[in-house]
């Protein structure tokens with residue numbers, strides 16, 4: 118297979134972890150005779166520094182014209198602590214999501230057997246947990262109108278949703294549930310928010326097309342609790358943008374490290390693959406960041422293009438690294454292996 | 468001391484657990500020679516059923532003219548699953564918060580030694596955790612304008628904040644931090660939301676009055692993760708309404724049961740005390756609901772009026788119940804004790 122892949126290493130540890138993902142893909146290409154062409158481009162703080170824009174036109178055009186996008190991470194504390202910054206790295210990512218129409222972010226959560234002990238949760242709570250979060254990604258408060266009055270004393274964010282935006286991701290989530298354990302949990306705050314009530318109504322309507330899937334509802338405050346009390350109750354979770362942001366990071370604790378989790382963002386035509394962790398600037402250049410989430414993002418990419426066998430080989434290689442404890446310090450505090458060594462082990466294993 | 472207390476038992480298990488809180492307060496009044504006068508009133512689904520309104524005028528007037536309000540819980544699934552319901556129990560609670568000006572909701576989180584094993588988190592993660600969440604309670608998306616178009620296909624919620632709303636709760640939170648371990652963590656989503664950037668700016672400004680308190684910032688997605696990975700890092704958490712709703716329920720897992728946590732909501736003149744759990748309609752009338760959160764809400768009430776010794780006696784009685792395993796099934800699956808027995812044990816111990 119020929120694939121053209123746009124690579125956006127981004128900020129902080131982004132470049133180091135993405136390098137390892139590329140190595141894994143190169144190894145797959147060699148062994149299985151594929152041709153993967155990578156083209157790097159700027160996004161995030163690094164793009165602001167070099168071009169003034171967090172998502173330069175050139176990067177956007179590249180992403181629109183490739184088969185897939187592989188993203189590292191973006192974000193820089195110098196923008197976070199400056200409430201007056203006019204341009205921010207995150208705007209690049211949000212604009213990219215919007216322009217590529219990546220309306221569904223999908224994050225599978227499943228602990229590794231060899232890592233059960235790495236979780237802050239007890240073994241009996243997480244063993245057997247296996248669910249997927251469908252987060253709406255191009256709507257809600259992320260994209261609604263924002264205001265700040267002239268005196269800088271009053272601000273607002275508008276959260277908006279339309280039936281259409283809810284319907285399209287609901288179908289994806291129900292289809293996924295059909296292939297899994299046939300349960301879908303809608304998470305909202307319908308006792309307070311109008312948008313949540315719309316979500317509930319639309320999802321109820323969509324559910325009529327999937328009579329084999331059991332649909333239930335949880336308020337987001339309760340869901341944040343249930344994820345920790347009893348994660349095994351979940352199969353597919355469907356929720357809006359901001360709730361999904363919070364719950365999917367929270368759910369990462371089940372696997373012991375956020376450094377293990379990839380996600381895919383899907384649109385009608387485009388797909389973006391990334392680790393769910395941030396740019397972790399404190400670790401930049403120290404060869405301590407966990408590359409596994411990025412390598413698994415690459416595996417999701419392979420799966421997306423039907424290269425199931427190849428994806429499986431990557432999963433196996435990751436499992437071996439974990440089993441042999443060739444992991445970074447987030448998983449084994451006294452580990453002698455760094456980003457590079459873990460990535461090397463995995464691509465050699467392929 | 469003479470205290471006039473408005474009691475709103477509410478829906479579901481509300482009346483049963485509130486009864487136990489009253490028993491504890493009666494016991495305190497008798498032993499320490501206070502006069503507590505209780506007046507019950509309607510709020511929630513029960514008020515809708517009887518009067519058509521979730522917060523009848525009479526209830527509001529009573530609450531405005533008492534020293535304190537003791538609330539059970541409100542909410543009923545018949546409203547949750549009906550996105551078209553015009554009147555909802557939650558409107559009563561939100562209106563009460565607004566009318567009493569209860570702008571700060573304060574939830575202390577600290578695991579009981581005897582219950583460390585009841586938490587889904589490992590002992591080493593939670594032992595020693597001790598923090599308080601300050602949640603803004605009368606602003607944000609809870610109270611902003613809501614819209615639903617005529618066709619019912621597009622909805623919106625507006626999240627708004629003003630400098631003033633942020634300043635007043637920030638002062639409370641900083642003052643609390645000064646009496647504790649002198650650390651305040653502001654939780655927001657300043658990389659995306661305009662209101663969060665206003666929060667960050669205002670809190671930074673307020674912090675200049677409290678040079679002895681260390682201020683740091685966390686994005687809400689990261690905070691949802693850090694609460695579970697390392698809850699001991701927190702001392703005082705300050706956040707807006709919706710994030711506070713999610714995080715404080717999530718944080719309840721640290722104590723093993725949401726049935727153990729009370730909260731107080733403060734305004735300039737009024738104070739409301741309640742368990743943080745919901746109305747748990749499935750348990751209604753079964754004598755299985757945990758009354759401890761409500762009894763601890765009563766203890767917070769005593770503390771609020773300077774009755775520190777009395778509050779302490781209630782805390783001790785609760786600790787004894789836990790130590791002797793006189794607890795409900797949420798804490799001990801094979802327990803033979805119900806709501807009544809636990810409440811009885813505690814008030815007898817006073």
Ligand SMILES: CC(C)[C@H](C(=O)O)[C@@H](O)C(=O)O
Pocket residue numbers: 191192207210362658659688
């Ligand atoms: C960087 C930030 C804007 C982003 C988000 O909130 O969507 C991140 O947290 C994520 O989840 O991908």
Ligand SMILES: CC(C)[C@H](C(=O)O)[C@@H](O)C(=O)O
Pocket residue numbers: 308309338541542557560712
């Ligand atoms: C019942 C509901 C409206 C309420 C809220 O969201 O504030 C509850 O969850 C709480 O935290 O007190």
